Amino acid sequence: MESRYKRIVFLTGAGISSESGVRTFRDSQGLWEEHKVEEVASPQGFKRDPVLVWKFYSMRRIQANEVHPNKAHIALADALHNLEQSGCRTLLITQNVDTLHERAFGALPSKNFIDIHGTLSRSKCTKCQKVFSDRWCYFDGKSQPVQNHADNLWSHPGLQCLLSMPRRNAQGIPLSPCCSDLLRPDIVWFGEKPHGVEHAIEQLTTCDLFVSIGTSGNVYPAAGFATVARKAGAHTASINLExxxxxxxxxxxIQGVASEKVPEFLKKIWQ
Ligand SMILES: [Zn+2]
Known part of the structure; x- marks a missing residue:
């Protein structure tokens, strides 16, 4: 079987993970202990209170570890594998930090995958920006330091992996092995530049199919990707609940739940 398309870009957002039970910032319940998002998701917030930020992301890592990829993640992982095997060039861009694509794949060539908003499965050194695969949770919800290793989170190939709990300062903040400076989650916070946008745009302007899954179309830069691909001549498709x-x-x-509509759509890619 051959794909009807030669270069495909997929974009995913929160809607692909909602059936897995992932909560998002935008849910009314998604705010954590009534903290403003800026307090826990901005460089200024981290500077002001790194303990609070690490408590927040430790809880999110624990939550991510409690949910699992659903049929849509798995169908997409299988399709990308088969498309690559058949000679089609693919790129998966996700806005999600929940690690569910990573886990549906097991291992994903990093050149074919961009997590434009970062991921819960990595941390980076605040001094030299070196990135580590980091599956540790450093605090629980009651401010107690914990040593919780999220075993089934995927390790990014090519990255140094924090196999053992890194050294921490007196406040309990993990320190980087490279510079002994503070580690922070490798999440794109408010005011920071999304990952890999140049590479994404390059692929969008040469693809012949663009598929958006579970995105509301109101968060930039991703909201503009469909227009870029369409202007470049690609067929553009959207799968979303609303x-x-x-x-x-x-x-x-296409309107409907991702676990049904994504596998249906992916079948139609083949001739
Ligand atoms: Zn460093």
């Missing part, structure tokens, strides 16, 4: 805000950018608009 109508998307940028729906005019899509030739094909």
């Amino acid at each position: 109508p998307t805000e940028n729906s005019s950018a899509f030739h094909e608009r």
Whole structure:
């Protein structure tokens, strides 16, 4: 079997993970102990109170470890593998930090995958920006330091992995093995530049199919990706529970739950 397309870019957002039970910042319940998002998701917030930020992300890592990839993640992982095998070039761009694509794949060539908002499975040194695969949780919800190793989180190939709990300062903040400076979650916070946008745009301008899954179309830069691909001549399709805000950018608009609509759509890619 051959794919009807030669270069495909997929974009995923929160909607692909909602059936797995992942909570997001945008849910009314998603705020953690009533903290403003800026307090726990900005460089200024980390500078002001790194303990609070690490408590927040430790809880998110624990939560991520309690949920599992659903049928949509698994169908997409299988399709990407088969498409690559058949000679089709693919790129998966996700806005999610929940690690569920990583886990559906087991191992994913990093050139074919961009987590534009970062991931819960990595940390980085605040001094030299070196990135580590880091599956540790450093605090529990009651401010107690914990040593919880999230075993089934995927380790990013090519990255140094923190196999043992890194040294921590007197406050309990983990310190980087490279510079002994503070480690922070490798999450793109407010005011920071998303990962890999140049590479994404390059692929979007040369793809012949662009598929957006579970995104509401109101978070930039990803909200503009469909328009970029469409202008470059690609067929554009959206799969989402609700109508998307940028729906005019899509030739094909499919409404429904990801676990049903994504496997259905992926079958149609083959001739
Ligand atoms: Zn460093």
